[in-house]
Amino acid sequence: MDAPYSKGDKMDPKKIDALIHYLLEGNSQKAVVSAKELHDEGISKEQIIIQGLEETMIQLGAKCTVEQFNLLEIMLAGRAVMEVMKYLYPEGTSPEETKGTVVIAALEGDVHDLGKNILKMVLTAKGYSVVDCGKDCTIQQLVDTAKEQSPFAIGISGLVTSIIPLVKQVREVLNSQGLDQIKIMAGGAALKQSLKEQLNVDFIADSAFDGVNYLEKIRGK
């Protein structure tokens, strides 16, 4: 069994660079082949995530500044990352240790889920466990999931302004269930026009990377 997040695996820098290159390029097939080669050489799955997938997200995050942010590039890299994750952890298995759990959703009335899916890919690549409540999710479903999964944060993505009244309620409903400690992060074209005080959330993210940086900060990672 792989040691979770063990340091010191001897990794050929050229091979990890190749993995990062293919991930950034969005070349799923070659990224999986690279990950397999590394794993066959005895590199732990966790080190492949830390030095390969996480590093890819750091580089992509730096590249996709708010001014140059485009979803397509992130989608392609994200798809390759998810393919590598599927290879490392076939269905039914999951990493033994993660940086924590995040529950994500697009609330009832919002059927746009690309932003949420991007966040899921970036969080997964950064070593978090992500529970996806999907789109058109009721507050009750979201809170029930939070009670079951004990996340340290909830991410709400919103493309339509009509969901704002719902977003404002989430804090209160969580608190009424004794879930005061869970941080709420909002993002998406509609929600990022507002202020965190208006939405009654802890943070408004400009992009998926901005959101992940906030989560890393509050987790002290």
Added chain:
Amino acid sequence: MNSFERVVATVNFKKPDRIPVIAQVFGHAAALSGVPLDKYIQDGEILARCQLDALEKYEYDAVFTVVDVNIETEALGSILDYRKNQYAVIKKYALLDDYDIDHLKMPDCEKSGRMPEVLKALKILKKTLKDDVLIVGCVLGPLTLTTQLLGLEKALYLAIDEPEKFEKLLDFSCNVLTNFGLAQISAGAHLPIVFDPSASPAVVPHNFFREFEAPRLKKLFHSFKTGGAIANWLHIAGPSDTILPYYPEIGVDIANFDYCVNSQVAMSALPETCLDGNIKPLAFVENNESDIISASKQLLNMFSKRGGFILSSGCEIPPESRPETIAAMVQAVRL
């Protein structure tokens, strides 16, 4: 000058009697008239009546038959979910199971889905307003229709994985939109605005826009001009800075710019193109009237020497907006 003449003068960089103000009031017109949004988006007569009521209340310079972003995809076979007092959403995409477009039939604008309702609304508006007020129809951009046929993620992956199939679908979409836009002009629209949210640089890189979308938009706009459109109006929300320089080549006469685009940047990129924008849409919900007047004055001052400017929001004014804030923007051009 009447509203129509005012807009035409502005688009041509001639001096209007005052700066035109066009609130992007779509679903808000239903809320204002106390009509459920789901009724508004399905009935051309209701749509026209609500638009006329909103025009009478606010006295701005244009009316719209913008319904939602699903008219064309519904006419091509996507199944929608009509929810109480909400915009319709796609329940099943027309190309859910395969990407084969050969079985897609060109819609009949007089019969397919809600297209006839849009045409009905335009006929009523034209009969009532004639050439006194700008009457704006709407079609999607080819990329946005393509993403509405497949789903955004699938469509973008198709563009990378199978570009030939993707381009075939884009061309088909372009033909659908050409027919629908021309039908709207015949029904009374002075122009169909082209809504292309999926072409935003927030979604695709600017070189993707240049290679895939710009040539098709150019073709679409050329057809509209030939068909009698008084101008070509392109609406791409989000941080459009990097694609604005392509607009003149595409044939854009009016360029919408969103709240996140710096006005100076837009002016520098498009010195000879009329610009409309760019008050933050959510400000009409969350801010007060003095904030809106202040934001409006700032824009009016910035464009006072240049001309070629229509005061507007950066994108749709949310249906739940406070009427006082919209009235404040309209008032700003008369102060």
